[in-house]
Amino acid sequence: MRSFLLATTMVAFPLAAFAQSHCALPAPVTMAAEAPIQLPLPITVGGPPVPLMPAVAPLPPPTQAPALPSTAPAAASKIPADFAAIPALAHIAAAGATLSDLGMSHGLRTISARHDAQVMVFEVSPDGQAAVAGLMTDLSVDQLRAIGGKDLTELPAQHGLRALFLHNGPQFQVFYASPDSERVIPGVMWDATGKDLTRDQVAAIPGAIPTVTIGADTAPAAGASGPATATDQTSNNPNLIAVAQSTTHGSIGNASAPELWMFIDPQCSFSVRAMQQLAPFVAAGKVRLNVIPLTILDGEDNGMSTRSALDLVSTPSDQLVAAWETGHMAGPPAADASGKLQVNMAAAAAIHLQGTPTLIWRKPDGSAGRLDGLPPDIGGLVASIGS
Secondary structure (H helix, E strand, C coil): CCCCCCCCCCCCCCCHHHHCCCEECCCCCCCCCCCCECCCCCCCCCCCCCCCCCCCCCCCCCCCCCCCCCCCCCECCCCCHHHHCCHHHHHHHHCCCEEEEEEEECCEEEEEEEECCEEEEEEECCCCCEEEECCCCCCCHHHHHHHHHHHEEEEEEECCEEEEEEEECCEEEEEEECCCCCCEEECEEEECCCCEHHHHHHCCCCCCCCCCCCCCCCCCCCCCCCCCCCCCCCCCCCHHHHHHHCCCCEEECCCCCCEEEEEECCCCHHHHHHHHHHHHHHHCCCCEEEEEECCCCHHHHCCHHHHHHHHHHCCCHHHHHHHHHHCCCCCCCCCCHHHHHHHHHHHHHHCCCCEECEEEEECCCCCEEEEECCCCCHHHHHHCCCC
16 A cells, blocks of 8 residues: 655645645644644654555646636636735735635635635735635634633734734644734734744744754664754755765665755655656766655644654665655664654754755755755756765
8 A cells, every 4th residue: 555645735734735845844733723733743653654655646737726616705717906916815826726705804804715626714914915824713812811811922913913822731822813803813824925924933932843952862773873063054054964964864876976865754745746856867877866754744644754754764775765655664663763763853953954855965166055845947956966
């Protein structure tokens, strides 16, 4: 058997499904107000081995979805002129989504978006530069304050919307208030370029975003080395190469060809697509690809990413990439698999990785190149890799 992925995951990435080119690190997710978000679990060993790389064919360019039936809110195959003037809507429509105006409520414009079988409802910020993916609740800000008490914290406003962070033990939820404060929306805010603003808002709150500690308290597996320290996170930092080299990874391609390092989540559809794009260049001997397994999607796939990554780091280096491509099950994870995966996660933290795929290479001048997300020009990327 093999595991299969949707091209995008609407629950986990409500706006990124139309906007991003990578699988982002875990962030607060839109859910009902009474069902707060469970933080991602730490890496654990256990459970049955699972198939790895899903059989995903290269995706065609996004196309406009058909108009909704006449019984639904009006939708058009072309973005209306007033939508085109709103940056957040124009960006989503440019990705191939069909938009429908659901009207104004409490000072916010509600929009539905459909892309093939995927549907999303969101509110547009007053300035039109961002959107909150989520459904407006009947709670007012005062009612939410009464419910949350000391566990409710107000965050800096973004794009004209107040943000409130509610703790519920180890769980949390971010709410955005309507301009009249009579309604709150449990959801995630994205700007007109697809950037997750909610993640930035909660980053300073201890425990809101999982982190990996690098130092004396990190216990890598026997025989595994820890990641090099990346002191400068600019793309011209040669330490990026040292960090990548310190990981447990698999390699494929001509051993004498220029090397490219790719951090992946085995269940990330964008990682799969990057592998598919690179495969012809690897086969032609133009690049040697080193694949570094991580786990970042456990919150969306019920732990499958971790189990897949543990299986991969248990696989010999010369077989790892083929195992990912074919979905080969290597059996129970090796005894040192968890430690190896922790080292890879620490390496990702050291370079401030934002999602997968993340590509690193050495340029002809000796400096390090870095690309977060799908390469927009795969040929140009390969050509820029030095020996």
